Amino acid sequence: MKSIIEAIACKGLPARDIKNANIVNLWALAWAVSLGLISFLSKYQWYSPGFPTILAFTVQTGIGIGMLLAYIRLLKNLDEMERKIQLDALALSVGVTVVAFASYSILDKSGIVPDLKSSSLIAFMALTYMAGIVFGRIRYR
Amino acid sequence: MRNRLKVQRAERDWTQADLAAALEVSRQTINAIEKEKFDPSLPLAFKTVRLFELSIEDIFKDNAK
Numbered sequence: 526m527k528s529i530i531e532a533i534a535c536k537g538l539p540a541r542d543i544k545n546a547n548i549v550n551l552w553a554l555a556w557a558v559s560l561g562l563i564s565f566l567s568k569y570q571w572y573s574p575g576f577p578t579i580l581a582f583t584v585q586t587g588i589g590i591g592m593l594l595a596y597i598r599l600l601k602n603l604d605e606m607e608r609k610i611q612l613d614a615l616a617l618s619v620g621v622t623v624v625a626f627a628s629y630s631i632l633d634k635s636g637i638v639p640d641l642k643s644s645s646l647i648a649f650m651a652l653t654y655m656a657g658i659v660f661g662r663i664r665y666r
Numbered sequence: 667m668r669n670r671l672k673v674q675r676a677e678r679d680w681t682q683a684d685l686a687a688a689l690e691v692s693r694q695t696i697n698a699i700e701k702e703k704f705d706p707s708l709p710l711a712f713k714t715v716r717l718f719e720l721s722i723e724d725i726f727k728d729n730a731k
Contacts, residue, residue: 538692604691606704665698 542607545599552592559588564644606665614657621653622646668727672700674718688717 538546563581600608626646632638675685682700686693689710698704706714715722 538694542692604695605707605710606695606698607692609704662694665694665703 538607542599542603545595545602549592549595549599552588552595556585556588556592559585610658610661610665613661614654617657617660618650618654622650625649667705667729668702669699670725670727671696671714674720674725675700678718685717689713 563585566581600611603611626641626649629638629641633641671685675682680688682693682696686696689696691710695704695706699706711722711726715725718725
């Protein structure tokens with residue numbers, strides 16, 4: 526349990542890497558909040574098609590690009606073992622998500638399970654990525 | 667790949683944190699290399715032996731040998 530907590534808390538990482546990781550986390554939080562807010566406003570039709578939609582699209586995409594650039598900077602500054610942990614976690618996340626959702630789509634088409642939602646896909650990818658990070662940090666302890 | 671990093675470090679009375687700072691990696695990376703859970707890249711291996719003023723074979727050994 527202690528090793529899992531230490532893995533989540535990035536214990537022992539250089540201050541520069543923790544700072545870069547926190548910047549990525551802030552971008553990710555801003556991205557998630559803006560996505561939720563735009564989805565909420567869209568659901569209740571609080572903004573009309575046209576300029577507000579273009580503005581929402583631009584803001585959401587801009588924050589997303591900011592998040593990606595912050596993550597690239599984090600990756601570039603990490604040492605080689607931490608970078609390997611990150612890339613392994615990304616590979617696990619993409620692989621597991623593709624396999625899981627391909628299988629899910631079979632059940633979806635036969636009507637056994639509810640429709641696939643993009644939010645579920647994002648949440649599933651995020652969870653498998655975090656699990657990959659924790660697994661990697663424990664593996665190399 | 668086997669290595670004698672821990673022995674060489676101990677001979678110089680360096681901590682893992684000292685070595686990590688000198689090599690610009692995290693302390694976890696030094697720990698993982700010493701425990702032979704992670705093999706360093708060639709640039710990091712050369713940087714390490716330069717720091718110790720030794721040759722590659724003095725610290726790193728191929729498992730096949």
